Amino acid sequence: MSKVIVVGGGAAGMMAAVFAAENGHHVQIYEKNDRLGRKLFITGKGRCNITNASDVEELFQAVVSNPKFLYSAFYSFTNEQVIDFFENLGVKTKVERGNRVFPVSDHSSDIIGALQRELHRLGVQISLCTEVEKICVENEKITGIIISDDS
Structure with a gap:
């Protein structure tokens, strides 16, 4: 099992995390906001x-x-x-x-809720209020991340 880091818990990040977890990877989402899918709440005038x-x-x-x-x-x-x-x-x-x-x-909240339930069901780890400052790369391989001091 490989480790997958998803930077950003928006629509694309949550979907990427779901599919990575479904494929047997250990997945961690880092989201700088205090909740996942923040922009989804306003899409389609709140209807998504x-x-x-x-x-x-x-x-x-x-x-x-x-x-x-x-x-x-x-x-x-x-x-x-x-x-x-x-x-x-x-x-x-x-x-x-x-x-x-x-x-x-x-209600856009139904879409966000469904994604969050699926992330939890799949065991995806979620870190909110955590901003990724830098992605560390050595020999063309990602070796880790650096979290902002403000997080």
Whole structure:
């Protein structure tokens, strides 16, 4: 089992931690704020627009510049898989105008709560109010981190 450090407990950090833990890694999240998913609380006017239900090819057409940059991301974890992921965590979803996908409850806190429960279920260690100041690298290998004195 390898050790994985995730710097930042936002949407991407929590998702990365979940998938790393599901793959058998020991995972530690370091978040400088006092709670995970802070920005998720305000996404979609507090309702948390989690993805778009349009066909992937349609999504590429909506990308203003260099849609090829997103090919690997869109095909590695599709919008349908995002919806399934949250449904499997117990968050019912709905599709609204423009194919925008929201939790049925219209509360971003349901998305954050589902991610936090999954992190805890998987044994992910979470350090809040802890700012990573530096990532230490030796011979192209990450050897550790330095935490800010303010943390």
